[in-house]
Amino acid sequence: xxxxxxxxxxxxFGGLRALDGVNMVVEEGEIFGxxxxxxxGKTTLFNIITGIYVPSEGDLIFKERRINRMATHNIARLxxxxxxxxxxxxxxxxVLDNVRVGSHGISRSGFFxxxxxxxxxxxxxxxxxxxxxxxxxxxxxxxxxxxxADNLAYGEQRRLxxxxxxxxxxxxxxLDEPAAGMNSGEKVELMKFIEQIRQExxxxxxxVEHDMSLVMTICERIAVLDYGRKIAEGPPEEIKNxxxxxxxxxxxxA
Amino acid sequence: xxxxxxxxGLTLGSTYALxxxxxxxxxxxxxxxxxxxxxxxxxxxxxGLILVSFFGFNLIAAMLAAMLFCMLLGILVERIAYRPLxxxxxxxxxxxxxxxxxxxxxxLMALMAGTNTHRYPEVIAHQSYHxxxxxxxxxxxxxxxxxxxxxxxxxxxxxxTRIGKAMRACSQDLDASYLxxxxxxxxxxxxxxxxxxxxxxGGVMVGVYYNAVWPYMGMMAGLKAFAAAVMGGIGxxxxxxxxxxxxxxxxxMGVAYLSSSYKDAIAFGMLILVLLIRPxxxxxxxxxxxx
Numbered sequence: 001x002x003x004x005x006x007x008x009x010x011x012x013f014g015g016l017r018a019l020d021g022v023n024m025v026v027e028e029g030e031i032f033g034x035x036x037x038x039x040x041g042k043t044t045l046f047n048i049i050t051g052i053y054v055p056s057e058g059d060l061i062f063k064e065r066r067i068n069r070m071a072t073h074n075i076a077r078l079x080x081x082x083x084x085x086x087x088x089x090x091x092x093x094x095v096l097d098n099v100r101v102g103s104h105g106i107s108r109s110g111f112f113x114x115x116x117x118x119x120x121x122x123x124x125x126x127x128x129x130x131x132x133x134x135x136x137x138x139x140x141x142x143x144x145x146x147x148x149a150d151n152l153a154y155g156e157q158r159r160l161x162x163x164x165x166x167x168x169x170x171x172x173x174x175l176d177e178p179a180a181g182m183n184s185g186e187k188v189e190l191m192k193f194i195e196q197i198r199q200e201x202x203x204x205x206x207x208v209e210h211d212m213s214l215v216m217t218i219c220e221r222i223a224v225l226d227y228g229r230k231i232a233e234g235p236p237e238e239i240k241n242x243x244x245x246x247x248x249x250x251x252x253x254a
Numbered sequence: 255x256x257x258x259x260x261x262x263g264l265t266l267g268s269t270y271a272l273x274x275x276x277x278x279x280x281x282x283x284x285x286x287x288x289x290x291x292x293x294x295x296x297x298x299x300x301x302g303l304i305l306v307s308f309f310g311f312n313l314i315a316a317m318l319a320a321m322l323f324c325m326l327l328g329i330l331v332e333r334i335a336y337r338p339l340x341x342x343x344x345x346x347x348x349x350x351x352x353x354x355x356x357x358x359x360x361x362l363m364a365l366m367a368g369t370n371t372h373r374y375p376e377v378i379a380h381q382s383y384h385x386x387x388x389x390x391x392x393x394x395x396x397x398x399x400x401x402x403x404x405x406x407x408x409x410x411x412x413x414x415t416r417i418g419k420a421m422r423a424c425s426q427d428l429d430a431s432y433l434x435x436x437x438x439x440x441x442x443x444x445x446x447x448x449x450x451x452x453x454x455x456g457g458v459m460v461g462v463y464y465n466a467v468w469p470y471m472g473m474m475a476g477l478k479a480f481a482a483a484v485m486g487g488i489g490x491x492x493x494x495x496x497x498x499x500x501x502x503x504x505x506x507m508g509v510a511y512l513s514s515s516y517k518d519a520i521a522f523g524m525l526i527l528v529l530l531i532r533p534x535x536x537x538x539x540x541x542x543x544x545x
Contacts, residue, residue: 052432072432073431081433082433084430088429088430090430093423101420101423101436104416104436164434168435
């Protein structure tokens, strides 16, 4: 069953066509990679999927539901979590609160009820806290839960971003260059981690990444974007040998 | 004499602080200087006056009702004048819109109530208490107590509750907040509501304390409170409290030891001085731009 379907998605920014008729189907449970040179439209695509941009043309379907014009926070609540190319944590909130903020969006009682401090509220708050702590345990940040996010090391901040996105209980997780700035050892760790959360949380993962070895290793299918157009799609071996991909992206002779 | 003046300064300062909080909270989240905030304060003073004079409310009930009324007014102003502009135009347009709302609201009140100064009927006993050599009026006690209560309540809400966390998240990264499922528009409405309620409480209390309510009272009070917010470090809640209190104290001291005609000059002179020494304000964070 497809989790996410893009039908002829185009995005224009004042005459510039950042995306041009992109079709894509992401199946449940797979790790799907998007690659392409700088400016190919990868992050734009993420911004469309998460509702930051409304696509100029085309349809966006998440679990049989059209979400083109849905508000960003509602898309997040439907179960699409994401991380950012350049880390965007809430720096002046504690590590724990960063994760909790994500849970609050999907919790049953709203802001105003929560001010009343009803027993059901307190129970829910407790659940949210213990779930947040579980997630921190999973990413290995439990011991630092009271630190400001600001004070974490770079790699830890990346993991916290993932934990925060997971707090939304997403079924689809978008990772925007998760390996950026990591050394090769950290990249191996990251790949294991991505594989682990996919299985434990039954996730579908869509990732944008520049590191070819990482993409080729963990993705089951890959789409290649170039100047806003999808020029190829398929399993890693096929992409590696695709004539157009080699020409436009991997470089001649690669 | 000195302690007496310090007390007067604290009283005046806590009303500045109540108004300054609205400026700083709104700025913290949407980076907008809400110039209509002084007029919300003025509407609060009038709402209280009407309730007390025509409906026989006692002071506390009138204050609570005025706070509720201004909450709705604040939400309405944001809905009509700021939200349609958000994300679609520059921050400057929203600022101009805020100035427009400010002028609209004050002239609207001038049309409805006339430009004369109105007075609260006697709603609180002219009683004073002695604390050593200090004379404390009942109204001063009320202002200090209510302001302290509201500020402690606000601090609790921002630090401990869910909505407070959402407010802090929004003030740190609006886009990331959307993506974490936070209903940002609702958080912004809530922020306007809380800020407006605080201003309304200040408006009612100042109206009674100085026994004067008029349509343009929001202008100078708003400017002073804005100065207090900037002095404390705009965007910082403790900063607005400290900025408001110190501005009130300095102003009263200036009047007492220099001359009352320098009142406003002292307030804004202090603002300039503080900003020269600490451009980010007393409690503000230093922003170093990445190059």
